[in-house]
């Protein structure tokens with residue numbers, strides 16, 4: 001009798017595993033997909049802000065223009081969004097080409113006035129260029 005109970009407990013726990021595991025996983029992947037979609041929208045929004053504010057006059061995505069390319073900026077900020085937002089709010093010093101900061105400084109008047117939401121999108125876009 002004991003053996004049967006033990007066996008049925010074992011069977012039940014095994015079957016519940018196989019029932020719940022796949023559904024858990026698909027729930028997780030739905031959440032992940034939603035997250036990536038949201039992040040993708042955020043990046044697209046940031047790109048529009050970047051273009052609208054004429055950052056593209058000096059910054060190209062991957063090639064050196066009048067200013068460091070976004071991929072170069074990213075190599076300094078290493079994906080640290082908070083740190084980049086701090087710079088855009090003029091709360092931290094330049095680290096990429098401090099000697100040319102004079103050319104960049106005027107643009108921070110624009111970014112300083114942006115909402116946290118816009119700054120978040122802008123930084124997401126800038127850091128998405130590897």
Ligand code: HEC
Pocket residue numbers: 050053054055056057058059066067068073084087093094095096097098099100101102103104107110111122
């Ligand atoms: C007139 C040209 C020019 C425009 C327009 C411009 N930048 Fe820059 N930017 C520069 C130069 C030059 C540097 C390099 C100096 C430096 O590192 O601060 C720079 C550097 C940066 C950096 C790296 C800061 C660091 O830590 O050194 C960021 C981030 C940045 N720009 C963001 C922007 C954004 C966002 C815009 C649009 C709102 C913008 N830039 C518009 C010229 C420009």
